[in-house]
Amino acid sequence: GGPAGSGDSKLTDDRVVLGVLNDQSGVYADVSGKNSVKAVEMAIADFKAKYGDKAVTKNISVESADHQNKPDIANTKAAELYDRKGVDAILDVPTSSAALKVADVAKAKKKLYFNITGATTALTGASCNRYTFHYAYDSYMLAHGTGTQATQQGAKNWYIVYPDYAFGQDMEKKFSAAVEGAGGKIVGKDATPFPNDNFSTFLLKAPTLNPKPDTLGTMQAGGDLVNLVKQYNEFKLRDKGVGLAVGLMFLTDIHSLTPAALAGTTYTDAWYWNFDQQNRQWADRFLSETGTRPTFAHAANYSAAMQYLEAVQAAGTDDADTVVKGLEGKEINDVFLRNGKIRAEDHRVVHDAYLAQVKPQAEVKEDWDYVKILKTIPAAEAFAQPSGDCKM
Amino acid sequence: MLRIDNLSASYGEAQVLREASLEVAPGEVVTLVGRNGAGKSTLLRCVMGLHPDQRGTVSLDGRDLTRLPAYRRARLGLGWVPDDRGAYATLTVTENLTLPPRVGPDPWSLERVYEAFPALYTRRDSPATKLSGGEQQMLALARVLRMGARMLLCDEPTEGLSPLLVQQVGDLLREAKRHGVTVLLVEQNLHFATGVADRHYLLAEGRVVEAMDNSEVRSRERELLAYLGI
Amino acid sequence: MTGFLQHTFDGLVNGAFYALLALGLAVIFGMLRVVNFAHGAFYMLGAMGAYVLLTEFGVPFWWALVIMPVLLGALGMALERAFVHRLAQLDPLYNFLLTFGLTLILQDLVKSRYGVQSIPYATPGELGGSVDLGLFDFPTYRVFVLVFAVAICVGVWWLLTHSRVGMVVRAATERPELTRAFGINVGRWVTPVFGFGIALAGLAGVLAAPMRAVNPLMGADLIIVVFAVVVIGGLGSIFGSVAAGFGIGLVQAWGVVYLADWPILSQTLVFIVMAAVLMWRPAGLFGREEAPA
């Protein structure tokens, strides 16, 4: 729909540039990293194929930069991408602190920013702004999915350990609320140092709590998660009757821990590559481009890039305010977004989420196919209602 | 036994030794005198192979040492008593003594060392730099005796020693000599030097300017002292 | 009570890593006056190496426990010859800086090849279960780590105090020129000792692989804590370093449990202990007093 693009474009500089700013060498390099750049390139190719000569411009490119998960570097890089590389929209940005910083920059420079891999709900709360969209998931979605579902399925007594920084603290609050909301009980919670490679104290403590917890809820991510799970197995907590629930997990985490180490663990996923035929087809393309299967972050980057380009196409301009207007309230279905909608109030992109469980080793028939989807959480339930905190 | 020909050495731009030549026959005790800064210590370091910037030849028993690294020279029987005494802070007194390998036919035993220097025995388990100045001097001397070096290069071994000990060191050197040890001694103390040595070389401005025997030194004592002092 | 004992035991196991690392640092320092910043990086290489041996060559844990220290020891010797050696006569700070630079290089090399994701390394089958320690049971592997580490520490201590090696290398390090003049070929001794210290770090790394996160940064922050440990124990003292290693392991384990309400305290406990020790005994608990200065 909308006004069809024409040859005489109203682009500010005759081109559209997408910028991927993420961790290309650190703990989240596998989660998104370079392959997110690939995903965005795929989106550009698809867009060009779709519109051909009708495209608002043929001059579309990707720039990328490594923010090393450091907010100060993210700050500089974001400014550079917008100013020096002529980037119209920044994508990705894992790590909440960096994610928030980039939102500031987007606001100051009046350029678009789609956060894909950050978890903090502050992006659509107190720190929201007109140019920032939060695309793939957030801590509420994770807590609500895993916490509520697991509790309803019988995990009554929880012991929560969380890394003691913004992401972990946020997750802990959201999880506790979700568990208690579903009738469960938090018998203990401990903040662990971040990063940390020794969780034995907490693991020793778990079975001695009174009442004894039946579930250990871990909010650790990346390296910490791998570590904790390994030691969980070493201390044989499952045998001692303490199950495991994980706050946030990516396909790459399961891959590096091996499914055997996690078999039976439930968690909430924003997207799964082998969920349906459409996903699988895209994942096959991704595999042939990159050699691995996509995480939800890769698919979300693809989707966000695509939707941005569609919006530019529809508006016939890359003027930020016009594009934002076009995106607000838009309802979308694509390979990543199912029943997706861009909320105008806070720029939260809501969509279906999934409750997933790691398969037992015996059921793993294919590399990377480690998970079965237990349940689809409908878009309307998956994300929190707009909080009053967001003032654009 | 030791022969030095046209030895030159410098520290950066400053030339310290200028074609110095001298010779020490087996079993001889020879002193090297010269005023402060004449280059005496530098000459000994050259003989040990510790001075990087040197020209000329040094030979021991007719064997050219010029290209041998310091540790090989020591193995040939050279023992050095450095002017700063060379005590190891990280080693105890006993360790300081047992550290060097034996290099000659007649090494002293530890017992013999402790007998000769009872002060070292009482302090045997202290770090060597904790010894008093004089004790460190004894240690340095005892150490080369324990190696059984055939040729000693002693750099002011009596400095800071009490008169009694100075006599003892004199006795020791004389005894070493009786056992056929050769000594090249750097000394400020002419009394002491004439008491133990056979011959003397005078080093001035990096050159060996004179060779003297004991009687000559005694007869010219005043003149020499005046010269050395300035 | 059982809880307390369990945490105590756990603290000792963690202390074993501090002790092994502090021991390697102390050996290198005691002999060469080099504070090896890269010690954490070599620890990491030990663990990564064990992983690579297993996945790419099918070499099991037990062999890795032998092979990695030997390989890393050789690497350490090469580095000593190539770099450390050249700085021997300068202020020890230069070698500290050198090893800091090496740390950055080693970490990034491994990162570029293996990424930064933590890599799983399975506990060797023989040590998979847990042992009954009377009041409680404990993972067998951790018990093994503790026993093994104690044995290594005692062995090394014995070697250094009862053999000529320790003496010669200390001398060669303090005054290489003089030592050469005593007929000792200094280079022949110092290099292997450096290698040995590195091998100890590698050994700790292999031991850590089955129970810690294996990734290129695993040694980075750990080494700072180990520095605090050796300051507490007295860097020159082998015994002090090892004792402080186990001690800090205990203090931390207890701190996490009993100071849970004051997280700022429990996290910084090591450094608080260090400050206290510095105030009371600047040379460390077992370090020697400094000379009048």
Next chain:
Amino acid sequence: MSTAVDSEPGARQGPARSGLVAVARAPWWVRYALLAAGLVVALWLPNGLYPAVAVDILCWALFAVSVDLLLGFTGLMSFGHAAFWGTSAYVAGIVAIEAGLPFPLAVLTGALAAAVIAVPIGYLAVKRTGIYFAMVTLAFAQMIYYVANKWGTVTGGENGLQAVPRELGGMDLTDEYYFYYAALPITVLGLWAAWRIVNSPFGRVLVGIRDNPARARALGYPVHRYKLTAFVLSAFLAGLGGGLYVMGHQFVSLDALHWTTSGKAVVVVVLGGIGTLWGGVVGAGLLVRLEDWLSFSGFEQIGLVTGAIFVLAVVLFRKGIWGSAAAVAARWSAGRGK
């Protein structure tokens, strides 16, 4: 066993061979020409470089010079200077947010805070010298890091302090380009202060202490107190840099307190030349520029490059850029003298 290292003055060649000498003894016109050239470069910088990078260079120049003040002129290698840089950054940020102070005042407050925490840390650290000093400062900095991490209500924990305002009498400083020129006078003032300290009677005493503390004590100088004063002054300068940094980025995170930041400061000094003071400025310009270029060129192994440069500098090029240049100049002028 610590004795050998700690109390053997002059036994080994220290890191602090002053390269300043050559320049200081250069004819007056050479010195003024250098100074003028430096000022011209400083004024031009944001036109030739991305302004944000230029601002970073200013901050790091101050930081490096503060480290060199200790390392080169007092013989103390602080491997924990991030503690002061970071503390100042946090404090400056907090007062700017909470009290809305104009940014130079906020920076000054931050630097004072850095100086204040330097008192207890320095008091404990100067009890040790040499390598121990490096380790002790490193450990204390790590302690501050943990405290900042835990004290999330004030520091923002992992999120850092966001949206720090930079105010100056209602001027619009949002653009880095203009902010650079607002920050330049503070930097120049800080650098001048460092130069003054080094070339003061106090600076001479420091050099004496560096070379032989026991002797200095026998001359009646309270060595610990001198070192402590130098430490606090240095922390203040590091704090100026850190304060500007938070203003430049309008943001500060835990990284500002991490040991890698301390390490980087020392790298910059070694690169520029220990004991040269201005070497730190040159080193800062070079390293900041290099890192910017590397990360933008998509090369991931920044540590590999910095580490390699560093190893080479330590092994082959110990005088650093400034030190080597000074040595060449000295040789050249000596050659002409003959």
Next chain:
Amino acid sequence: MAGRALLSARGLTRDFRGFRAVDQVDLDVAAESVHALVGPNGAGKTTLFNLLTGFLPPTAGTIELAGRDVTGLPPERVARLGVARSFQITSLFPQLSAREHVELALQSPSGLGWRFWRSAKLMGRYRERADELLDMVGLAELAEVPAEALAYGRKRALELAIALALDPKVLLLDEPTAGMGLEDVDRTVELITRVRRGRTVVMVEHNMSVVGRLADTVTVLQAGTVLVEGPYEQVRADERVITAYLGATDAAH
């Protein structure tokens, strides 16, 4: 000469890990006298110096300077109170020139050293006095030479110059002539004779002729305790001193 004790110690004791280097020493140094400490190597002379100057805290005992208790004061405080020392093992600032050494010493009492906001050119005010002192010890020509490049004997002379620069009430000299040629020894003796006016000098010295020419009182230490004390001639003739220290013939000089 003579008169009250300016510097005195009572029951001064110092242990090193169970080894007693100085044992219950009582010492009274009369104001404006030259007091020599002699004794076998390892008798505890340098340790006693270290105790008197605050470089080592005593295990037991007290030290008084002009009636004031200075026990346990740090060395810089002791120095400030007018006690200067030289070191037995030469202790200089290797990279500073001879003149800079003396200037640094001259500046010490003034508090100028704290002025980090003033120019170092201010130290020029000490230059003249510094050159005078250097001349006095025969280093006038070597004023610009860095200490590390001086030969040993020159370093000893520089040690003396900087001790004198402090214009101390009490001058403690640890083997001031060790390592010097005869002429330098004479010069040093002459120098000490010159500077002792109005000062109190305590010196450790093995060179008995130097002791004889300078000392008013000689204290002989042995194994950490005072063996004999008295005027030179008397001490020299003392049987115990001869067996423990001097030996049958005075081979020294």
